[in-house]
Amino acid sequence: MPKSLSPRLAALRDEIHGYAKEFGLDFFDTVFEMVSYDEMNMVAAYGGFPTRYPHWRWGMEYEQLAKGYEYGLSKIYELVINNDPCYAYLMESNPEVDQKLVMAHVYGHCDFFKNNFSFRHTNRRMIDDMANHATRVRRWVDKIGVEKVEDFIDRTLSLENLIDQHAPHIRRNPDPQRAEEEAKSNERVEGFKVNREYMRGFINPSEFMDSQRKRAEDEKQQRKRFPERPQRDVLYFLLEHAPLEPWEVDILSILRDEAYYFAPQGQTKIMNEGWASYWHSTIMTRRALKDDEIIDYADHHSGTMGVRPGAINPYKLGIELWRDIEDRWNKGKFGKEWDECDDLRARQAWDKKLGAGREKIFEVRKHYNDITFIDTFLTAEFAQQQKLFVYGFNDKRNSWEILDREFRKVKNKLLTSLTNFGQPIIEVVDGNYENRSELLLAHKHDGQDLKGDYARETLRNLQSLWRRPVNIITRYDGKGTLLRYDGQHHSEKKVEL
Numbered sequence: 466m467p468k469s470l471s472p473r474l475a476a477l478r479d480e481i482h483g484y485a486k487e488f489g490l491d492f493f494d495t496v497f498e499m500v501s502y503d504e505m506n507m508v509a510a511y512g513g514f515p516t517r518y519p520h521w522r523w524g525m526e527y528e529q530l531a532k533g534y535e536y537g538l539s540k541i542y543e544l545v546i547n548n549d550p551c552y553a554y555l556m557e558s559n560p561e562v563d564q565k566l567v568m569a570h571v572y573g574h575c576d577f578f579k580n581n582f583s584f585r586h587t588n589r590r591m592i593d594d595m596a597n598h599a600t601r602v603r604r605w606v607d608k609i610g611v612e613k614v615e616d617f618i619d620r621t622l623s624l625e626n627l628i629d630q631h632a633p634h635i636r637r638n639p640d641p642q643r644a645e646e647e648a649k650s651n652e653r654v655e656g657f658k659v660n661r662e663y664m665r666g667f668i669n670p671s672e673f674m675d676s677q678r679k680r681a682e683d684e685k686q687q688r689k690r691f692p693e694r695p696q697r698d699v700l701y702f703l704l705e706h707a708p709l710e711p712w713e714v715d716i717l718s719i720l721r722d723e724a725y726y727f728a729p730q731g732q733t734k735i736m737n738e739g740w741a742s743y744w745h746s747t748i749m750t751r752r753a754l755k756d757d758e759i760i761d762y763a764d765h766h767s768g769t770m771g772v773r774p775g776a777i778n779p780y781k782l783g784i785e786l787w788r789d790i791e792d793r794w795n796k797g798k799f800g801k802e803w804d805e806c807d808d809l810r811a812r813q814a815w816d817k818k819l820g821a822g823r824e825k826i827f828e829v830r831k832h833y834n835d836i837t838f839i840d841t842f843l844t845a846e847f848a849q850q851q852k853l854f855v856y857g858f859n860d861k862r863n864s865w866e867i868l869d870r871e872f873r874k875v876k877n878k879l880l881t882s883l884t885n886f887g888q889p890i891i892e893v894v895d896g897n898y899e900n901r902s903e904l905l906l907a908h909k910h911d912g913q914d915l916k917g918d919y920a921r922e923t924l925r926n927l928q929s930l931w932r933r934p935v936n937i938i939t940r941y942d943g944k945g946t947l948l949r950y951d952g953q954h955h956s957e958k959k960v961e962l
Contacts, residue, residue, distance in 0.1 A: 467498035492575035494550035518602035549589035573741030586633035627699035739783015791822030924950035
């Protein structure tokens, strides 16, 4: 079980807390707890929470983490929960310099959780709700049986990315055109104008009026789309319209809530880890380090910043981009004059001594996510300094290699990998496809085809919830393709887009 901090570590926490406040960080109260390496792996397997609903995948993830630690392949330095108060874990076997580094890193995360707009709508009592979710699922396990519940969770987890990650930030105003059409459709059917009331039955006989009412109702149903507009939150659509049993509705709503809670962390991975790394580096090197701790700190910090060939390290990319923004705004390397300067020597020596860097990074921390962060602030000079490139597989040489170093292609590749977490965008477009109660989805093609095996398994799992055939329109080789699963067989056919 987690333990409270020793007096020595409590004093260090207070010291690091004071440095973080001195630099202007603003965070929720933060509770640090001490755990063994085995307990740390358990918490990490649960996604950072002390308890989760019962499912076999937690055990699988624990085994991977435990073996990675035992074989010296990986080590978890910190875990922190977006909550109010924030909860963070320290490993009791870590030396003192690591504990200080982790505390400084955690305060950076907590500042980001509190102030970045992506987390504005997240549940700040999620640690309690996770425990409640676990209790609810266990009750269903006792009532329904472990196999049925686990099988349902397996199928639903494969669909947990089918949410609208931007929905919490969107307020949809009523469509005036649709409101006008709805008003017209609700107008009373009057028939032909009658000047003499005694003539009404002759001019507008009951058979004629009945046919007019039926025609008006049919037109109203045709105008009413189901759903009214394409819906990216597929899980919500299933909750509202799929013929699910009460226990299935409850579990699906739990998994959807948790998917929305974790979504902002995926949207800000580079920013968040870079921000926390920037502040642990700043606090440690300017305030907290002792002379005899410098070598150990440098070794552990550099290990975190290490980059594997062909992979993006969010800690490294994030911290370097934050430092670049600070440097540019300190020196005035932005604006019309800077953009129009084509003198290389002048650009290299550019320094207007504005000193606005620290203020700028706090502003950016509040208003951006990874996509807008990269799109706005990753420059050609930065890409060149960091040696960024596009890599891919060369079929002729049968090896992975650098394909391009051109800035625009590097940036576009990075932005593509971040859009919707690099996963395809799927929308529900019709819940009564061809008037057969079939589900029709559409893939918003962005140049990347759906993987056939993934698409088939997704259709299979969707069909198990919808209970009717499920279809998806996509594009292969530039041609429209309709993939279908009816509960027994997969099929596909070409369609017009």
